[in-house]
Amino acid sequence: MNDKKNYGFTTTILHNDRLKGIEHGSLHKPVHTSVAFGYADARQLASVFQGKEPGFRYGRQGNPTISALEDKVNKMEQGVGTLCFATGMGAIGAVFQGLLRAGDHVVSSSFLFGNTNSLWQTTMAQGVGVSFVDATDVANVEAAITGQTRVVFVETIANPRTQVADLQRIGELCKARGILYIVDNTMTTPYLFRPKSVGAGLVVNALTKSIGGHGNALGGSLTDTGAYDWTSFPNIYENYKKVAPAQWGLAQIRAKGLRDFGASLGPEAAHHIAVGAETLALRMERTCANAQALAEMLEADERVAAVHYPGLASHPQHGISSELFRKHGSLLSFELKDGIDCFDFLNRLKLAIPASNLGDTRTLVIPVAHTIFYEMGAERRASMGIAESLIRVSVGIEDTDDLLDDFACALEAC
Structure with a gap:
């Protein structure tokens, strides 16, 4: 295959593992079960931990099987980077664990998955303000924004009443105000819709659902589309500014939301989801x-x-x-x-x-x-x-x- 050609959605996902090179000519990335990764040179181990070169540190922060799935989802969403989690709720929770602080404010659609609504209640009890609005009209979102608003969060099609958020105009509003726009794409999937097209900075997918598609594995993902300027986000710690600004958000979420929070996807589940994704x-x-x-x-x-x-x-x-x-x-x-x-x-x-x-x-x-x-x-x-x-x-x-x-x-x- 000519890897310079722009292939269609299914062709790209179907052949993605193979084109990146797999052990022994396998057509699927195999299941890597090891949680530890050894290095012949201790200096290289230190370099990987410091983010100076690519590599795997510990199973809680990823492994080759999970990395292959992350690359597939990233291709689907046309992102600059993707992290996978144990569940979709793990992905959403990691965003707020990794990016929000007491005193911050969030504007959220009131039409939410029940567990997301429950998570917001917990977040509010920890000092983050949340305003629930009817996101089918951008005017309601705009009216709820304050000087402390860090995030606007919506679902594409709400579960279960199927309200559709005013996605395009909310994206325009967030861009004008410099606010991080997060869209949960689970109900539409990247095949039906890419939130990047309306300016979403982060995209959530519950991989358990249609992307995996067979009810045999739990998983979630978070994709940075590259649409948000992380230099304008006030909650990035200095330690995570050592990488390129486009990577600040995911670097902090990987550390604070994945490494520290521990909602890690297992390699067996990642393999099931990756195979299921081929027929999305x-x-x-x-x-x-x-x-x-x-x-x-x-x-x-x-x-x-x-x-x-x-x-x-x-x-x-x-x-x-x-x-x-x-x-x-x-x-x-x-x-x-x-x-x-x-x-x-x-x-x-x-x-x-x-x-x-x-x-x-x-x-x-x-x-x-x-x-x-x-x-x-x-x-x-x-x-x-x-x-x-x-x-x-x-x-x-x-x-x-x-x-x-x-x-x-x-x-x-x-």
Whole structure:
């Protein structure tokens, strides 16, 4: 292969390991299980620890298998560097562990994954102010910014109600104000959307979900897109300014958020995710098509009170989603009309599986208010538009007709 050619998304990911050179001609980077790395020259060991030359220090900060996955994700997001973590929450937690200090302020979308919302509550208890806003309108973000605002954090498509943030205009606002813009790209993946295109400085991906895609490995990543000027960020310690300014953020997060915090990805999980990532584009094409068909069917059913999916013309942010994303994603949610018990409905499904993961090859369903958002209470759920009958659907790659028939039969039985 001519490595100077600009290959497509799948071709690039599929051949990335091989083009970088692998032991014994293997087509996949093998699983390196060692946590320690020896050097014949002790001076070289010191040089690696001081960041003067590349190399591996200790398994908690990475190894060759994890490094190969980081390079793949970095190619997907077109970043200047990527770090991998044990989970997506580990990646988000490492950002705030590594970059924020007491007295800082964050503006966050109020439409958040439940665990991210919980993490913000912990962050607030430790002295960082957080303002939750409706990020579907940039005016709400702008109104919440203060002199201490260090970060604006949004998800592309919110889980589970599928609100789409005003991504482009929030990016323009953050650039004008010199604020770090962090976008969680999990629901769209780098195949459907690259947050770099709207000025995001850091991009989060829960690799457990669609990138790994098979529900067999936990992982998360954080990519620096190169869009943010780290020389304007006030919380960088002098010790991490010894590298080029473009690397200041990741250098500090690697030390404070990965080395010290310890949310390290294991090599076996990294290998599973790297192999799964090879078919991301193919799977997303199928799951998005299935989600569109299922959303349209549910919207037309008289027993369904509401359907939330950006691919529907009735969705409030359908225009933004159509403009920014290649497809509208594989996640949807819907509400049943009064008198239909959501548990009875779920128990009648034969193919869709009651489970809490997302981005699997199989269709997964869950009653949101009673499970993943139960802990936050009814008042907070209501503020996020989460009805008691809301069912979240992570659409899989099943044959479309089989999937639609499964939901139709369950509704008919109700």
